[in-house]
Amino acid sequence: MAPDLDFAPENFIITATDLEDPTSFSDPIHFDFHGIDPSLFFDEDGRVYLQxxxxxxxxxxxxxxxxxxxxxxxxxxxxxxVLDIWSGHTAKVPEGPHIYKKDGYYYLLIAEGGTHRGHKITxxxxxxIWGPFASFEGNPVLAADAAQACIQCVGHGELFQDSLGDWWAVMLARREYGASxxxxxxxxxxPVEWPEGEFPTFAPVRLEQESNRPMAEKVVQSCFAPVSLNSPPTIYLRSPDLDHYAQSGTGIFLAPSQANLEAPSGTMTFVGQRQTSLNAVAQVILPVNDTATGETFYGLTVYKDPFRYVAIEYSNQDRCLSVRVQETGKPLVTLSCLAxxxxxxxxxxxxxxxxxxxFECLQTHNSGRTEQVKLGEVPSSALSGDDFTGTVYAIFASGDGAPVKFESFQIQN
Structure with missing residues (x-):
């Protein structure tokens, strides 16, 4: 099918015999479906259905x-x-389907209402398996608890049973603290209760979930963890040129690229990890080489996209450290500049x-004297919005100068 104004989606299946062995992954097996959120249901007779x-x-x-x-x-x-099987309870952007067979019924779970405010599970x-599918009178089965609740945009869920036979739902949502x-x-x-022959009942989503079931304890990182190029949480911006990255011990070498943080496309030399805690710290040590040839801009950033980021950026030509703030629809602003x-x-x-x-800097002078400098502050709301993903802490380099060695890039989430 020809692409429309929204998407040109391509869907495919990949199989593997060992998820930890990249060589066991198959080539993509493409299938013709003009849409998103494909899911597979394996029926008892061996047939497989795509939703x-x-x-x-x-x-x-x-x-x-x-x-x-x-x-x-x-x-x-x-x-x-390819047949229509349900338009949803409200018929507003049904997506994320999953089918479960239980007690003689095929249960169809979806997300609808749009990805952000109004998102819900029905x-x-x-x-x-082909329907007709009768909508549950008690829909939605799960949504935000109230308009003013901290947890909003609840949706895109899936049901599963644990080893004890208890049912659970996993889903996406976001924490809102005002505009932050x-x-x-x-x-x-x-937790979910699913009586025989009935629709399941979902417990409200809470920051501190109350349940009498056995639950794993959340592991809270209480110390800094060094960022490694080979670590699974480490990510790049768009398609990286891996020749621009190298690591030796705790040192990470970045070869600058022409693209900078506000570039909406192209290869940017950028590597980091997602911010996973609202109370987090990212740190890195930069060398200051005043004799380097070429012009290079490099530093540390908290980044959402090319339209929203804040960067502590060093210029080897100007020999100054600047805090640059980019917000949606606003001009790029220099918050402060440190010689x-x-x-x-x-x-x-x-x-x-x-x-x-x-944003802060510990400046070590050639004399050995150190100085702690506060560079500025930006509200969290500047990096908030109707987003699919969150912020990233990253180091970056742009320009035409020599590679830069970043020492001790670490994050406490």
Whole structure:
């Protein structure tokens, strides 16, 4: 199908025999489905069915519908026509379908209402995999507890049973503290009761979930963890040129690229990890090389996208350290500028709280004297919005100068 104004989606299946062994992964097996959120249901007779959110167009009404087809997983061939099976409880952007077979029924769980405010989880059921699916009278089965609650935008869920036979729901939602919610959508877990022959009952989503069931304790990182290029949480911006990155011990070498933080496309030399706690700290030590050739801008940033970020940036030509703030729809602003002449190193830090990001520098002069300098503060709301993902702490380098060695890049989340 030709792409529309919204998407040109491509869907595929990859199989693996060992998730920790990249060589065991198959080549992509493409299948023809013009939509998002594909899910597979394996029926008891060995047949496999694909469900997904078919895109009519997000400028259209309806924008999407839940469609289904039988599929051959080995070839990606659809073995039946692609048919509509449910438009949702409200018919507003149904997506994220999952089917469960229980007590003689096929239960269909979806997300609808739009990704952000108004997001919810709804369910229907049928005696046949092809429907008709009858909407649950008690829909939505899960949504934000109240308009003023901390946890909002609850949706995109899935049900599962643990080893003890208890049912749970895992879903996406976001924490809002007024206008501050820079982490975007996070993953939440809530208990579910599913009596025989009935629709399940979901417990409300809480920051501190109350349950009499056995639950794993959340591991809180109480100390700094060094960032490694080979660590699973480490991410790059768009498609990286890996020749621009190297590591030796705790030192990370970045070769600058022409693209800078506000570039909406192209290869940017940028590496970091997501901010996962509202109370977090990122630190890095920069060398100050006044004899380096070429012009290079490098430093530490808390980054949402090319339109929203704050960067502590050093210029080897101007020999100054600047805090640059980019907000959506606003011009790039320099919050402060610190002269770094006669300086041997700069330890940069970004400390976050619910309300703000604070930017500081420990400046070591050539004489050996050190000086702690507060560079400025930016409200967390500047990096908040209707986002799918949250902020990233990263180091970066742009320009045409020589590679830069960053020492002791570490994050406490």
């Amino acid at each position: 997904g959110s078919w895109i009519h167009g997000y400028r259209n009404t309806p924008a999407t519908v839940i469609r289904q087809a039988e599929i051959d997983l080995s070839t990606g061939q659809l073995l039946s026509p 369910m229907s059921r049928s005696k046949s 919610f820079p982490l975007g959508r996070e993953t939440y877990l809530t 770094a002449r006669e300086t041997s190193s700069l330890q940069l830090s970004i400390e976050s709280s619910i309300d703000s990001y604070a």
